[in-house]
Amino acid sequence: MAHLQGLKVKRNSVLPGFGISLGFTMFYISILVILPLSTIFIHSVTVPWSKVWETISDQRVVASYQLSIGASLLAAFINVVFGVLIAWVLVRYRFPGRRMIDGLVDLPFALPTAIAGIALTTLYSQNGWIGQFLNFKVAFTPLGITLALTFIGLPFVVRTVQPVLQNVDKEIEEASASLGANRLQTFVRVIFPELLPAALTGFALAFARALGEYGSVVFIAGNMPMRTEITPLLIMTKLEQYDYAGATAIAAVMLIFSFILLFVINLLQWWTNRKFI
């Protein structure tokens, strides 16, 4: 909508500063984003393809993809379930402490990831506050990794679903009720379809963030080869061994994956916005 309006109104914008603001923007992102990121691909091209393939299809690296993708998917899924629940409770109900809870949801964005990592590890290690009551291991297992990824991804779903839920027209719920649907039917068949694009966007954002996450995971993961090594950690390990070609090859795989995800997220956001024009 804004785009169409813009086409008409802004074509001959009278405002000054177009050249300097766009020029500075282009210069800045070229130096800081485009040039640095393209070195990954330039660097990958200089290494023989067979060597690149050998690195990215290595057993230990493939195990890390499986772990990273699996744990991130599971974490994003948990985030959708609890994110929608939390958004629902915050928007629809009034209860003491609601505003504080609402403010707290963003904590994972504000708290440095390394601190989240050491705090969660301390809580869930075998003699930790929570770990001692569980008869299974959480810290230093894939479960611990999922836990850390759930922590850092939680605000995404809440914050994408919340504004959509606030704008859901209550009259359609009343209409649904007056036509004989019970509350659960109304939620599943009327409200949930409205929330779906936003929930999926939140899922994709949380998933993308979880795939690349490093700080909160390295402490709780234990970093055992083949078992609890995430892909970003492998890049780090290769760098520490001065294996730049290996690190770059894995980074290229991750970057391509990120680009695809970014594209999907853009599509989802476009879909979400379309529904609410």
Add this chain to the structure above:
Amino acid sequence: MAGHVSVHYSSLPVKNTKSDSEARLVRWILIILAVGFLCLFLVLPLVAIFIKAFDKGSAVFLAAISNPDALSAIKLTMIIALITVPLNAIFGVAAAWAVTKFNFKGKSLLITIIDLPFAISPVIAGLVFVLLFSAHGLFGQWLMDHDIKIIFAVPGIALATLLVTLPFVARELIPLMQTQGTTDEEASLTLGANGWKTFLLVTLPNIKWGLLYGIILCSARAIGEFGAVSVVSGHIRGLTNTMPLHIEILYNEYQFSAAFAVASLLSFFAIITLVVKNVIEWKVKKSEIPEEGAS
């Protein structure tokens, strides 16, 4: 969109009729589930940080945060934030101005590229600068000939932090300035103000809360960044250790109380970030209600 929120809010409790609300029992079960999850997941770790920080008494806490290595880490972290946040704030304003006040080809591609640092792993954000500026990197030889150190030194940390925090201010401002349009600025120009005057007296007051919020988010991330900085810093104690890296070293040396003492300082900053964010949201909401009524 944010403006509509407050109005919906105030009308809700009245409208809780049977047809569009759950039974009392269901409502309370859902509230307890949500709040319980958040307490277990967010509050408990936060509380744990502060309790562990004072585990061995306040003497250990004070020793940990006044240790020379800790102090130099605090200093370096502040220097990095002071370099990166203003630069990214200026970039954010410039990018938002170009993207929202004018129309040009490739605009959505530009917005996607601005978003890109959010989508990539922090480890990769650090790696790219190693590939460019380390001894074996693209410009490595040239930098060595001129005796300039970027990787394993402060400039590398600043560059990696700049990349990771690049979108924060722009991301806050673009949607805000898009909804505000260009009419205010056009009026100001018609009345004879020049471009800078229009920007300072018309645009800036309009975007001040969004700008402030973007700056706060950017600062929080710049201070807390771990992955990207970890790649480029080289972990030289007293020289290239930021606060998160210092915490990692203490933790890996089993000095848990000291690690959590330094961590509690950063957590305190995180709490302040959240409080300021909520104050800004409250202010925006308050300033928008009369406008809604008028229109």
